[in-house]
Amino acid sequence: MKCDSCGKKIATVHLTEIVGTEKKEKHLCEECAHNVTNHFPKAPSPSDILTSIINQVSPEIEEMSKTTCPVCGISYLEFRSQGRLGCPMDYDVFQKGLLPLIERMHGSSQHVGKVPANASEEVIKKNELIQLRKELNKAVEKEDYEMAAEIRDKIYAFSGNIDNGD
Numbered sequence: 001m002k003c004d005s006c007g008k009k010i011a012t013v014h015l016t017e018i019v020g021t022e023k024k025e026k027h028l029c030e031e032c033a034h035n036v037t038n039h040f041p042k043a044p045s046p047s048d049i050l051t052s053i054i055n056q057v058s059p060e061i062e063e064m065s066k067t068t069c070p071v072c073g074i075s076y077l078e079f080r081s082q083g084r085l086g087c088p089m090d091y092d093v094f095q096k097g098l099l100p101l102i103e104r105m106h107g108s109s110q111h112v113g114k115v116p117a118n119a120s121e122e123v124i125k126k127n128e129l130i131q132l133r134k135e136l137n138k139a140v141e142k143e144d145y146e147m148a149a150e151i152r153d154k155i156y157a158f159s160g161n162i163d164n165g166d
Contacts, residue, residue, distance in 0.1 A: 003032050004027050005026075009029035011027035011028055063096070069090050072087040076097055128158065129155065136148055139151055
C-alpha cells in the first residue's frame with residue numbers, strides 16, 4: 001500500500017482518527033508520518049506521569065522529589081520506589097519525608113523498644129514515661145477515666161524526677 005500523503009513510498013504507519021461516528025484512516029510512509037506526528041503533543045514518559053501525580057497529591061512530596069543525597073546520589077523518588085536508603089546521610093537529607101513514614105509504620109518517630117541492659121537510669125525512666133503516656137492515651141480512648149487519673153499521677157511523679165524535654 002502506498003503512502004496517502006506523498007503517494008511514492010510504502011505506507012508503514014497507519015493512523016485511525018474517529019470523530020463522532022466517522023472513522024478516518026491514514027496510511028503514511030515513515031517520513032510523512034514523522035511530519036504529521038510533530039503536530040501532536042509528545043506523550044509524557046512514565047516518570048513524568050508519576051511526578052505529576054505525586055505533585056498533585058502532596059506538596060511535601062513535590063518538594064522532596066527534587067531532593068538528592070549529596071553523598072550517595074539517591075533521589076527521594078528512588079528511595080520511595082525501591083524502599084531503601086543509600087547511605088546514613090539520607091536520614092538527614094530526607095528527614096521531612098521520612099518522619100511521616102516512620103511515624104505511620106511504628107506509631108512514633110522515637111524508638112521505644114527494649115532498653116539495653118547497660119542503659120543509664122535516666123534512659124530507663126524516660127522509656128517508662130513514654131510507656132505511661134501510651135497507657136494514658138489508651139485509657140482515655142477506652143473512657144476509663146479512673147485508670148487514666150492513676151496513670152496521670154504516675155506521669156506527674158516521673159516528670160518531677162527527670163527532664164523529659166517537653
